Amino acid sequence: MVPGHEIIGIVNKIGSKVGRYKIGDKVGVGCFADSCRKCEACLKGLEQYCFEGPNLTYNALEKDGKTPTQGGYSEKIVVDENYVLSIPNNIPSDQAAPLLCAGITMYSPLMHWNAGPGKKVGIMGLGGLGHIGIKIADALGAEVTVLSHSLRKQEDGKRLGADNFYATSDPQTFKKLKRSFDLIINTISIEIDWDRYLNLLALDGTMVLVGVPEKKSPLGFAALGGGRRSIAGSSIGGIRETQEMLNFCSKHNISSDIECIPIQQVNEAYQRVVNSDVRYRFVIDNKSISN
């Protein structure tokens, strides 16, 4: 299995029917490289929810049902133009790459649940997803609060655009922020006490899960029913919305904070990700593959 799903490159060959891109264009490929194109989700431009499952960019199969998809840790990738994004020139390629997963994963729910002026948005977890979420929510005009385990990254949070920063290890946080948020984007992937966090939502507030916890956590009625609150799930975004996100990031000078490494350092980088020691995304320079 070869991974890689936040891929940027330059078009070096096109098929005879390709109309959208030309040789030399800076383009990107995200988490999926095809989908059924016929179901309700695909027809709505929500290919990420394709009823047959989108054809993921790696560790999956192409539409023929047998050819493995091989991801972006490679010198070349062949993708249908309909699943290719145009990367704005003012975003450096290495800083643009994480927008194709982390960026759209945050942009899509922020847009869908109307983050903007007058809205209070909480971002749970300040990692690869969270740090782009802060930037986008801030650019949308929302009041942004980071809910991080400790205050260790507070300075970063403020620099990225957060208005407020609270430690969830401090029980006072849950008293102070009760009924605060219109929207919480939950990027963390560990078990949590749903009610404790749901009580931070205002009347009619929504917590959107974008992180995938390994284990389920028990959910009851109390915090949901006490304020017509919701828990929702959101996965990346469709092609149209991903392009919209890239254009939005271009306009607002948003990109990912990254460390760019040669592929030879990938094992060390992996260990640092496991240790939460990355601010905030590793990007592999594929030029190093041929070294």
Next chain:
Amino acid sequence: MVPGHEIIGIVNKIGSKVGRYKIGDKVGVGCFADSCRKCEACLKGLEQYCFEGPNLTYNALEKDGKTPTQGGYSEKIVVDENYVLSIPNNIPSDQAAPLLCAGITMYSPLMHWNAGPGKKVGIMGLGGLGHIGIKIADALGAEVTVLSHSLRKQEDGKRLGADNFYATSDPQTFKKLKRSFDLIINTISIEIDWDRYLNLLALDGTMVLVGVPEKKSPLGFAALGGGRRSIAGSSIGGIRETQEMLNFCSKHNISSDIECIPIQQVNEAYQRVVNSDVRYRFVIDNKSISN
């Protein structure tokens, strides 16, 4: 503790400042008889979510914080006119009473989540709540499907207005109805496999909990994230909306299917409720109190 929170009676005395009701009016009192009147929820007419907690009609305290509220198993009750509902004359009192809790509990989420023509609504559980939910969702023009443990009540479901009826004890139900519903109102109060039921929701569908399970059930990301689905909680309704619901029921000739009993049979009735042997609500005739 004296219960009773679906109360109908005739006004027999009014205070000097009462302007909304006069002696002889048919009125009702629901689950709460007062609230703080100052918080965001109260100001929005959503007194059921009052930030200080609404003053429940029984087993609670009045606003003085010490006088117990004593419910409706009584010959008289004194309530501020702002927390009293006007009962339309074309609904018999005994059939109107359950609308004040069961009715509004179903009406509020059906309205809030836009049940109506072109929408597919699932009602989980056919009991006191479910049977009124079918009637209201049908009157709103939605396509109504009952999800009941068995097919035992199928005939009733169809008579009440359901278009479809499925047994959740049949595993085929979960295959057939995958991605079916825009909205599911979950009235059941036992532990459930969230993912199994959430997968019955269409893209962007919502399951609204109105039943209060004794135990929590484990929730993960998969079914929510697989279709931008939501789980929400809803509690009864505000005074304004409860009046709206009563007027809606009057217009559409909706009332509760009941068995009216003298209070002397209350213990037997309780046991029958525990055994799910009621179609679909017991109502106590308070004239029997003085017998």
